[in-house]
Amino acid sequence: MRTQVCIIGAGPSGLLLSQLLHRKGIESVVLERKTKEYVLGRIRAGVLEHGFAELMREAGVGERMDREGFLHDGTVIAYDNHQFRVDFAARANASVLVYGQTELTRDLYEAREAADGKIVYNVEDVRIQDADGDAPYVEYNVGGQGQRIDCDYVVGCDGFHGVSRKTIPETVRKEYEKIYPFGWLGILSETPPVHEELIYANSERGFALCSMRNENLSRYYLQCPLDHNPEDWSDDAFWEELKRRIPEQAAEKLITGPSIEKSIAPLRSFVTEPMRWGKLFLCGDAAHIVPPTGAKGLNTAASDIYYLYHAMVQFYVDGEEEGLDRYSEKALARIWKAERFSWWMSNLLHLYPEQGEFDRKMQRAELEFLESNESAQRVMAENYVGLPF
Numbered sequence: 001m002r003t004q005v006c007i008i009g010a011g012p013s014g015l016l017l018s019q020l021l022h023r024k025g026i027e028s029v030v031l032e033r034k035t036k037e038y039v040l041g042r043i044r045a046g047v048l049e050h051g052f053a054e055l056m057r058e059a060g061v062g063e064r065m066d067r068e069g070f071l072h073d074g075t076v077i078a079y080d081n082h083q084f085r086v087d088f089a090a091r092a093n094a095s096v097l098v099y100g101q102t103e104l105t106r107d108l109y110e111a112r113e114a115a116d117g118k119i120v121y122n123v124e125d126v127r128i129q130d131a132d133g134d135a136p137y138v139e140y141n142v143g144g145q146g147q148r149i150d151c152d153y154v155v156g157c158d159g160f161h162g163v164s165r166k167t168i169p170e171t172v173r174k175e176y177e178k179i180y181p182f183g184w185l186g187i188l189s190e191t192p193p194v195h196e197e198l199i200y201a202n203s204e205r206g207f208a209l210c211s212m213r214n215e216n217l218s219r220y221y222l223q224c225p226l227d228h229n230p231e232d233w234s235d236d237a238f239w240e241e242l243k244r245r246i247p248e249q250a251a252e253k254l255i256t257g258p259s260i261e262k263s264i265a266p267l268r269s270f271v272t273e274p275m276r277w278g279k280l281f282l283c284g285d286a287a288h289i290v291p292p293t294g295a296k297g298l299n300t301a302a303s304d305i306y307y308l309y310h311a312m313v314q315f316y317v318d319g320e321e322e323g324l325d326r327y328s329e330k331a332l333a334r335i336w337k338a339e340r341f342s343w344w345m346s347n348l349l350h351l352y353p354e355q356g357e358f359d360r361k362m363q364r365a366e367l368e369f370l371e372s373n374e375s376a377q378r379v380m381a382e383n384y385v386g387l388p389f
C-alpha cells in the first residue's frame with residue numbers, strides 16, 4: 001500500500017492530523033494498536049485551550065463541541081480554608097472549553113469514518129524503516145499477516161509508550177525527565193459538579209481538584225502516594241478525603257455518588273529533542289509529557305498538530321519545505337513553555353514528601369502573591385488559556 005502520510009496511533013493527535021490533512025486533500029493512513037472502543041474507553045483530559053477548540057473547528061469537527069462544551073472564564077484556587085478566583089476573561093481576554101477527550105475523540109472517529117478515512121486497528125509490531133532516507137516505509141502485522149506501507153512521511157502519534165520515539169537513534173535523541181513523588185487518584189461520578197468552575201486546592205493533606213465533564217458528570221482528583229492502588233480506595237474514603245482538602249463551603253455542597261471510573265496516574269515531566277528525524281515527525285505524548293496540573297497534556301499534543309499540519313500543507317500545496325524543517329524548533333519552543341507552566345502549577349499546589357517548613361512558607365507566599373497581584377494572575381491566565389501558536 002502507498003500513502004502520502006503514515007500516522008502511527010489513533011489517539012487524539014493522530015486522528016486530528018489525519019482529519020486536517022484530509023480537508024486539504026492530503027492522504028494518510030492511521031495505524032492503531034488497540035480497538036476504537038478501547039481508545040474511547042480511556043478517561044483522560046477535559047479542558048481545551050481556545051486555540052485547540054479553533055483547530056477542531058478548522059478540522060470540521062467543532063459542531064458538537066460548541067453545542068455541548070462549557071466555556072469557562074475563570075478558575076478557583078483554594079488554600080487552607082480560603083479561596084480566590086483567577087478571571088481568564090479579564091486577565092487574558094480568553095476562556096477555555098470543558099469538553100472531554102473521549103467526546104472529542106469520538107467526534108474525530110465519526111468524521112474520519114464519514115470521509116472513508118483509513119484507520120487500521122489491532123496492528124502489532126509496527127516498525128518504521130528508512131526514516132532517515134528518501135523512501136521511508138512502515139511494516140506491521142495485522143491478523144498474523146505482515147503488511148507494508150510506503151509513504152512520504154511518517155508521523156509518530158503513538159503516545160509515551162509507542163515505537164516512534166525509540167526509532168530515533170540514541171545518538172541523536174536527548175531526553176529530559178522529572179518524576180514527581182506522588183500520583184493523582186481520579187474518579188468520575190454521575191453527580192452534579194460541586195462548583196460551576198474548576199477548583200484547584202492546596203491543602204495540608206495534599207492537592208485536590210474538582211473538575212467536570214457536564215452538568216451531571218463530575219471528575220475529581222486527589223494527590224496520593226505512588227504505591228496506592230485505586231482498588232484500595234473505597235468511594236466513601238475518596239469522598240471523605242476530598243471534603244477534607246477543599247474549602248468548607250465547597251465540601252458542604254459536594255454531592256457524592258458511586259464512582260463509574262477510578263484510576264491512578266503518575267506525574268511526570270518529559271521532553272525528547274529533536275521532534276523530527278529525517279522523514280519521521282513526533283507529535284503529542286510520543287514526544288513529551290506534562291504533569292496534569294494545568295491541563296496541558298492534550299493541549300500540547302494539539303499545538304504540535306497545528307505546526308505539523310501547517311508545515312505539511314505548505315509542502316504539499318506550495319512545495320515549500322521551510323515549515324517541515326522548522327517543525328521541531330517551533331513545536332519545542334511552545335512545549336517548553338507548557339512544561340514550565342505545568343511544573344510551576346504542580347509545585348504551587350502539591351504537598352511534597354521532602355518539603356520542609358521553609359518550602360511550605362514559599363508556597364504559601366506564592367499563593368498569596370497570586371491572589372493579590374494582577375500581573376501574576378495575568379501570567380497564570382495567559383498560560384492557562386493557551387499561549388499563541
Ligand code: FAD
Binds near residue numbers: 043158284
Ligand atoms: P495517546 O492518547 O496516548 O494516543 C496514542 C495512541 O497510539 C493510542 O491510541 C495507542 O493505543 C496508540 N499506540 C501506542 N503504541 C502504538 C504502536 N506501537 N502502534 C500503533 N499504535 C500505537 N491530559 C490532560 O490535559 N488532563 C488530564 O486529566 C489527563 N489525564 C491523563 C490521564 C492518563 C492516565 C494519561 C496517560 C494521560 C492523561 N492526560 C491528561 C494526557 C492526555 O490524555 C494526553 O496528552 C493525550 O492523550 C495525548 O494524545 P496523543 O494522541 O498524543 O496520545
Ligand code: DHB
Binds near residue numbers: 047209211295
Ligand atoms: C482535568 C484535568 C486536569 O489535569 C486539569 O488541570 C483540569 C481538569 C480534568 O480531567 O477534568
